[in-house]
Amino acid sequence: xxxxxxxxxxxxxxxxxxxxxxxxxxxxxxxxxxxxxxxxxxxxxxxxxxxxxxxxxxxxxxxxxxxxxxxxxxxxxxxx
Numbered sequence: 642x643x644x645x646x647x648x649x650x651x652x653x654x655x656x657x658x659x660x661x662x663x664x665x666x667x668x669x670x671x672x673x674x675x676x677x678x679x680x681x682x683x684x685x686x687x688x689x690x691x692x693x694x695x696x697x698x699x700x701x702x703x704x705x706x707x708x709x710x711x712x713x714x715x716x717x718x719x720x721x
Contacts, residue, residue, distance in 0.1 A: 646717050654710050661703055668695045 675692045678684060684692070 643717055643720070647714075650710060650713055650717070657706055657710075661699075661706070664702075665699060668699050671695060 672692060672695060675684060675688055678688070
């Protein structure tokens with residue numbers, strides 16, 4: 642049972658990494674657009690905010706998911 646749970650956690654972790662890779666690529670593309678715009682003109686306050694929030698939200702989401710997976714793995718270890 643524990644082996645099965647570990648496999649499920651690994652499979653879930655792999656799927657999450659793939660999903661976040663796609664999301665990260667999309668966010669980075671949007672950030673590049675803003676950076677390119679910044680080289681042509683000063684970004685508006687709203688554009689700067691969007692740029693910062695995109696980066697921070699992605700980092701926060703990745704961190705949260707990573708911690709949740711670690712918590713699940715700890716529970717599995719505890720029950721064995």
